[in-house]
Amino acid sequence: MTVFLIIIVIALFAVTVWQMSKIFDLSRDTTHTDSSQIANEKDNKVNGYLMLMFVVFLYVISIYCFWHYSKFYLPEASSEHGSEVDNLMFISIALIMFVQVLTQGLLHWFAYKYRGEKGKKALFFADNDKLEFIWTIIPVIVLAGLIIYGLFTWSDIMNINEEDDPLVIEIYAYQFDWRARYSGEDNTLGKANVRFIQGVNQLGVDESDSYGNDDVIINELHLPVGRPVLFKFRSQDVLHSAFFPHFRAQMNVVPGMITQFGFTPTITSEDIRASEYMVEKVARINEIRKEKSKELMAAGEVPLDSYEFDYYLLCNKICGQGHYNMQMKIVVESEEDYNAWMKEQQTFGETMAAQKETKEDVPVELEEAPMETEEVAVVEKKNN
Template sequence: MTVFLVIIVLALLAVTGWQISKIFQLSQGSDADTSQIANDKDNRINGILMLAFVIFLYVISIFCFWEYGRFYLPEAASEHGSQYDTLMFVSIALIMVVQVITQGLLHFFAYKYKGEKTKKALFYADNDKLEFIWTIIPVIVLAGLIIYGLFTWSDIMNVSEEDDPMIVELYAYQFDWRARYAGEDNTLGKANVRFIEGVNQLGVDESDSYAMDDKVVTELHLPVNKPVLFKFRSQDVLHSAYFPFFRAQMNVVPGMITQFGFTPTITSEEMRESEYMVDKMRSVNEERKERNKELMAQGEPTLDPYEFEYFLLCNKICGQAHYNMQMKIVVESEEDFNKWLEEQPTFGSTIESKKKDSKPANENNESQESDAVAVADNKQN
């Protein structure tokens, strides 16, 4: 109802302004210029406004880069991240150079060649030299940028088997993630969504011997400076595995396996103690303190202090709870990682526990059935 009233008020204000402009026109003298055709004064005003706008555009751009550059992510936490950032900054620099030159010329010419009664426009039918210049320069620049990007992309995507990367599967479903580590054989067992049943949430093939030492977890741990090759699967819809601090992203497509690899270079603790992140945590916690005062006054639960963690996010709008589809990532020393991984149960032990838990239940059912038969026989006798 409030929104509806606001719309009515805005509409009434618009009608009022339009009526006032009509009254202003009627109040002008008979010698006033009421022609709809622009005169020299109109052209001069518009020329000045064009110059003022481009100056405003440059000022606001400089301000945004200066003021909001702090919201850009800190240094990349992966080995290939520096290449990714360099490619992006080169692209931004080229775009900004072209934007500054073309916008400046556009608005300057709009002012310099503004319409005047004493001036006559000079008509060019064509100019082969100019057309060649503004065609060949973008072609050369874009070709160089594309080739540079292809080499960078190829270098990032081609994970060498000589590096002996650790194999990890990331399984996406509405609205959560699961990670599956290959065991000591570093080979993931086969899997298919048709095998999903009970504790087997990822559809791992129980008949595959390679699957028995796999480990399924809800939190992703990675050893620092160790190459990791991720295999992505989706149970339902299209998802996108997004690692912002590692400068990595890959679509997770139902019915197929996609992959992406990188080497983490900064542990969670090191990133947490970096100057950028310390400043960010302090800023966020100050805002949370102010917010907690309001929540306490309203009798609502307060917010916990913010502490940085890496997260795996979904970058596709995959449903209503898409915003909550994330998994914590812990980058740690290889020693700590190995210790954590040893504590995780294998897929084979999980299945074995399931069978043991279900066996007594079956035996009890059989015992109950035999007792029922015996009671029935006694009644008949």
């Protein structure tokens, strides 16, 4: 309500100033002034200079933004195909900026150079085939080349060579978390369906499918460096989007269907933490957290922990209230460390067997023991 009242006051103040300016105009001596609504040479000259000043300001602010905010760029891509994506992105930006600088410069320079002057008459011609050919065929050639280059790049990324023996991992999305299901020693995922979700079987893996017995379900994604990985995505509820920013990968996770994407990690978590870019970034973040911790401690609250970089899988679709916190840690490590970690994990078959043993250990009389007549009467009395 306070904000609404402030907006009303500002609007009324603006109207008052406008009305006062009209009164001031009406009270001026117009004998020696030009009160015409038609722009004169002085007006045209002022607007011409303003156009030049604006384009200079536009160039200066653009250069400043590219320089100052370059520290927020993502670091070097951590996947094989990431460099191709970055190249495509930078080529697109370079073409856009070239056209923008050229066209905006000409637009504002012409507005100044050909401003209205007394005795100057504009040259008019209905059409010019040469000019129309130039500004039509050049964009067509450039855009066609960019699109073809993009299609070839996309085709190389999406066509995964099965002969490379990629590691098959299912990424399962649900509000508001991720689960990873590794394909086990046979590198083949077992069948799954949301209808099979029950108890510890949170991903709905089909128990009757032998391929699923050696699957490993975990909430932290570990990837071996240098090995191709094929991700198969599945959603339990709504549309999600699996976003791997540092690996330049993203794929929609659609309910009722399986989508897939693959890449080869090239930089381990330890190596990227030691990179110059990440060391500087982590230092800046910890400096900010340190200052914030002082404020928290002064208010009697718990200070913030020191920040350490980790890869993360994020959701890039607004999928509900918990969307902002839908993330899963990714650890890229050596093949030896990955194999050692995998040996420590429990397979789906072992998990289901442990659940059955737990059920069998519960005495039948405790599960289905009938209540005595007096107990039934007491329960009914409480319910009523």
